[in-house]
Amino acid sequence: MLQQTASKRQKVALASAADTTALSALVKAHEAGLADYVLFGQEREIASVAEAAGLKIDRKAIREVKGEKEACGAAVEAVRKGEADTLMKGRVYTRVYLRAVLDREKGLRGRGLMSHVFIWEVLHMGRLIFVSDAALNMYPDVEQKAAIVENAVKAAKAFGLAEPKVALLAAVENVNPKMPATIDAAIITQMARRKQVAQGAIVDGPLALDNALSEEAARVKGIESPVAGRADVLVVPDINCGNMLAKAYPFLVPGGEMAGILVGAAKPVIITSRADSEKSKLYSIAAAAFVWRAGA
Structure with a gap:
């Protein structure tokens, strides 16, 4: 990934930059x-962090x-004005960072829904999982x-997947009227079959996690x-399921690394956790380069 993105430099605006790993x-x-x-x-804080880290x-x-708050606002403004290509989160709470990104007048809102995509590098499968x-x-409602499916497909295609396979996850793979996630998955699957959503992708659900991947x-x-x-893309029912699933990966899989980007914004936006590793943040910069070049 790093080799493929090194042919053209993006300029990254790091908000609240006094963060060692970022x-x-x-x-x-x-x-x-x-x-x-x-x-x-x-400047004093940024220089001190840099010196301490060598x-x-x-x-x-x-x-x-x-x-x-001011650092996030200034970084967003630089990206919005074209002085930088990509926005990146430093030592700042996600809610403060996102408030600047989502500002209706001064932020980086796109035309549609914005959504987050985690990208796993799954070595034993030989592929990336979104x-x-x-x-x-x-x-999210149906x-x-x-729209989340659409954004995830755009991200996957930015990485060169010609026809991403999208699994709409639920606890079970059968439609159950008492489980709303299965109903939503069935509706979106039918929408995809009728080419109302995610054209150029194969969408199916509900699928449980085991049969989506195995x-x-x-x-x-x-x-x-x-x-x-x-499945190349896993679309989760809600933020609780998704956040626990995504963040478990680097802790449970030896050598497992992941990237995190926002898709659907006017410009690429990198969102990582303050606890993420340096490698994960480096991979997120590379992932943003793919999205930047594809205009996703």
Whole structure:
């Protein structure tokens, strides 16, 4: 991924830049030819963090701003005006960061629904898995879920998947009137079949997690589906399911890394947790480069 994105540099605006892992990831992205940067925050704090981590930064790239809210606002403004290509979260609460992104007058809202996509690098499967929405839309209705599918498909296609396979997840793979997630999945599946949503993708659901990812589990349960066992995209019912699923991956899978990006905004937006590793943040910068180039 890093090699593929190094041919053209994006400029990343890091909001509240006095964050060791985010700053280190951005400096490494710069050294790899992946990105240039602009750093928003207090110069003294940013320089101190860089020095403590042994990072060489261009102090001319620092924009002096006091306060997390102000740093986020200034970084968003730089991206909105075209002074930077991509927005990245530093040492700041997600709610403060998103408030600047979602501001109706000064933010980075796109024309439709914005949603978050986690990207897993699953080495033993030899492919990437896209998980959405696990960070932004809390309890989406069926219309919003259809838009989340659209955004996730755009992200997957930005990575070169010609026809992404989308699994609409629920606790069970059968439609159950008492389980709304299964009803929503069935509706969106039918919408996709009639080409009302996610054209150029294969969509099916409801599917449980095991039979979405394991062909053997699908065979044992007698599920005949072009998606079962081969899903590229996992669309979750709500933020609770999605966030727990996505964040479990790097802790439970040895060497498991993931990236996090916002799709559907006017410009690429990187959202990672403050607890995410340097590698995850570096991969998020690379993921944003794919989305930036594809215009997704």
